[in-house]
Amino acid sequence: FLRKQPHVVYFVVQHMPPGFTHSLAERLNAVSELFVKEAEQGEKVQHGVVYIAPGGYNMKIVQKGNELQIDIVDTMQNEIYRPSVNILFESLSKIKGYSKIAVIMTGMGSDGTAGLKLLKSDENVTSIAQSEESSIIFGMPKAAIAANVIDYIVDLKDMAKTIKCLI
Numbered sequence: 001f002l003r004k005q006p007h008v009v010y011f012v013v014q015h016m017p018p019g020f021t022h023s024l025a026e027r028l029n030a031v032s033e034l035f036v037k038e039a040e041q042g043e044k045v046q047h048g049v050v051y052i053a054p055g056g057y058n059m060k061i062v063q064k065g066n067e068l069q070i071d072i073v074d075t076m077q078n079e080i081y082r083p084s085v086n087i088l089f090e091s092l093s094k095i096k097g098y099s100k101i102a103v104i105m106t107g108m109g110s111d112g113t114a115g116l117k118l119l120k121s122d123e124n125v126t127s128i129a130q131s132e133e134s135s136i137i138f139g140m141p142k143a144a145i146a147a148n149v150i151d152y153i154v155d156l157k158d159m160a161k162t163i164k165c166l167i
Contacts, residue, residue, distance in 0.1 A: 015081050017055045018054065038054050045068035053083035056082050057074055059072055061092055062094075081109065089116055093122065100125045101163060103130075104144045105129075106130055106140065110143035113140075128152045128154055128166075129153050134156035
């Protein structure tokens with residue numbers, strides 16, 4: 001999540017192959033109060049929108065003057081997951097002047113931890129990990145917690161409420 005009062009933007013990375021994230025975005029858009037969509041190359045970032053990284057590709061956020069723009073890339077950059085949370089977080093670490101909330105939820109491996117270390121070098125970052133008890137696979141949250149880059153550990157049922165309190 002990227003915040004510059006009073007605007008909030010949401011970026012989501014889900015380890016999914018091509019084709020699946022478009023359906024995920026459509027389904028979430030149908031049940032959400034927010035507008036949810038699959039991110040597109042070169043798209044200008046708009047507040048109040050949830051952008052889901054396209055399956056099989058990495059999503060970066062770049063600053064162009066006073067605007068933020070989405071960059072969809074097909075590179076691996078030493079990552080085994082595409083899309084990669086590390087690559088998104090690394091790109092967000094270069095964006096200045098915004099408060100950021102980073103959330104690591106259930107998943108295999110340690111994707112997100114290295115990028116979160118870069119993000120946490122900025123004092124305007126709050127990080128949340130999903131609790132072991134509420135995770136299906138505790139790998140990603142566990143790695144981030146072990147790296148000592150997490151501010152809050154939260155059960156899934158309390159995640160939305162916690163994020164809203166921080167925004």
